[in-house]
Amino acid sequence: MIRKFTFGTPFNTGAVVRPEIAEEESASKLPFLTIVQNKVASRDDAGEDDSVIFSYRLPDEALVYGLGEQARGLNKRGWRYESRNTDNPFQNEGRTALYSSHNFLIIDGEERFGLFLDTPGYVEYDIGFTNYDELKITVKDGGFDLYLIEETSLTGICRALRRLTGASYVPPKWAFGFGMSRWDHKDADEIREVADRYRALDMPIDMMYLDIPYMDDYMDFTVSEERYPQFREFNAELAKKNIHLVPIVDAGIKKKEGYPVYEEGREKGYFCTKEDGSEFVVGVWPGASVFPDALNPEAAHWFGLQYKAYLDTGVEGFWNDMNEPSIFYTEDALQAAFRKVAEYEGENLDAETFFEMRDVMGGISNKTAYYKDFYHNVNGKKVRHDRVHNLYGSALTSAAGEALRELSPDRRTLLFSRSSMIGMHRNAGIWYGDNSSMFSHILMNLKEEMNANMVGFLYSGADTAGFGDQATPDIALRWLELGIFSPLLRNHSSRRLRRQEFYLFGMDEAFRGMLKLRYALIPYLYSEFMKAALRDEMLFQPLAFVYEDDERAKHIEDQAMVGEAVMIAPVYEQNAVGRYVYVPEKMRLFRFRSPEDYDTEYVEKGDYFIHVALDEVLLFVREGHALPFADTKGVLSTADLDYGKLKALKYDEAPVEYELYNDDGVTREIGEEKIRKIVL
Ligand code: GLC
Secondary structure (H helix, E strand, O other): OEEEEEEOOOOOOOOOOOHHHEEEEOHHHOOOOEEEEEOOOOOOOOOOOOOEEEEEEOOOOOEEEEOOOOOOOOOOOOEEEEEOOOOOOOOOOOOOOOOOEOOEEEEEOOOEEEEEEEOOOOEEEEEOOOOOOEEEEEEOOOOEEEEEEOOOOHHHHHHHHHHHHOOOOOOOHHHHOEEEOOOOOOOHHHHHHHHHHHHHOOOOOOEEEEOHHHOEOOEOOOOOOOOOOOHHHHHHHHHHOOOEEEEEEEOOEEOOOOOHHHHHHHHHOOEOEOOOOOEOOEEEOOEEEEOEOOOOHHHHHHHHHOOHHHHOOOOOEEEEEOOOOOOOEEHHHHHHHHHHHHHOOOOOOOHHHHHHHHHHHHOOOOOHHHHHOOEEEEOOEEEEHHHOHHHHHHHHHHHHHHHHHHHOOOEOOEEEEOOOEOOHHHOOEEEOOOOEOOHHHHHHHHHHHHHHHHOOOOOEEOEEOOOEOOOOHHHHHHHHHHHOOOOOEEEOOOOOOOOOOHHHHOOHHHHHHHHHHHHHHHHHHHHHHHHHHHHOOOOEEOHHHHOOOOOOHHHOOOOEEEOOOEEEOOOOOOOOOEEEEEEOOOEEEEEEOOOOOEEEEEEOOEEEEEEOOOOOEEEEEEOOOEEEEOOOOOOOOHHHOOHHHOEEEEOOOOOOEEEEEOOOOOEOOOOHHHEEEEEO
């Protein structure tokens, strides 16, 4: 059951697509939560403080799940979180906000319920941070809908959210292959060389990503003539090798006379403005830039149609970046900073003054204060950015997704974004931004998969092997051993760091074994993904969601269920020779080095230390289950997978019926009728 409670005049975020599912009720009838403050005004006359504060007493044993992309664990108790999309590459336990806002919580205690706050504004969740037994939610900038979801099971609550907000985005099947990315892959020759190395080493790959250097002067929807002469031909050449080019698209548009996207957008009034209607200029990669007005439906659609420039060259996949939006500086703040710094000349810079001076420039990026400096034109109404901030990247990406459906009606396109809100999951996937090559981030990645799935982002993944910091052979391999289960599997890293293409670590056989294993699993992963998308289920689930009555399973955060048949337990500690695993029911363990090289044993329900050598990965098959397993001999990309030669990984010899989803991998028509029951 879903009930809807409206506070003030909500802004339509577009997240809810089936309002009829929820019953509207008066706020005075709100169950579970206590309203401790209600200063909500309508959005039109909202003052500085029109926040609503809810409180809930958390019983000792209650767990709190949700919030999607956050740097912490599954059970959110004991910390404070914010919905405040921000570009912050330092992902650690101290963070309260990352790039996305996913306003969904599940309280699992004496009472069990889910809540979804449909608001594009700021929200704070104090989940036992101030008082361990109190959940306190502060919704700022009045006007929002609160949905309360009651279902008997945890998965039921997530399913209900998805029914309310719509089915998850489905990428082409080739997007389940492996992709290689690097900020400073510099030109077509280098892209070709990297792709060829993977091919020559019999390491399957489907995608090469193009980071910002592919553009002409960081201008969206252009390609550098110098670095990528004859881009269309280059694309065709790679397509022949079954490799898809996936360029990045940034939110900021370079402010430059003669650049058609800028000139047309300016002429049509499609960019965000200052209060007086003048251009709002910020600094991002190209220097002075403007933001397309994602909240103006006409402008957002126009921006989406720009992707045609790339589609026309044969490109069919994109990653959207810097769309929180990330702001290095605003033009006004930069000028003020220059003036301020000049004032320090000739001064004695003591401790206070020196740090103050350093912060003038050092603290100039991504200030929340900037969100009050610019405006959107929402159907003729001027709306200040801070009131809708968290929706920006979502709206821009959703508009791109919709435009891509229009431009490519018969073929799916790959699209994922850094910033997101619930609702965008219908149009695109996400990746979790700038993580680091740290072992703890492997574990964070595992939790992110489960958290993202709860809020509908089934197509998701992390920068495998880590974006920031130096990758080592062992971290790359251990991370890949998790990445092979993640729908979005991409090795990506920052410039100026050690290169981390998998063939650079002198362990080709081990990396090849894992990449091949990924491809062997694609018939299973694709089937489970498609069924999850069609049935509003999750692909990655916490053990607690599957073994609800198991007290041990409730607290396991470093293992996951992947689809109906598999449990995984990745290694996330350096130099570990194995790890403790909780086995919630009798399972068959496969310890893989490659699809052909593995050993297997049965493990009873219980806790074990299980050995996992560096080149091994654990895959547990549930009792009575089986999964399709592809033959990967000669397989270099998803196009080479032969569904006529499927083998099986089985719990035991008994025949098992399996629902296989297969199609041409690109058609936009998807449905239950494509599921074929096979016996494994
Ligand atoms: C941002 C992205 C990262 C990308 C870089 C350059 O930091 O998160 O993935 O490589 O920008 O485009």
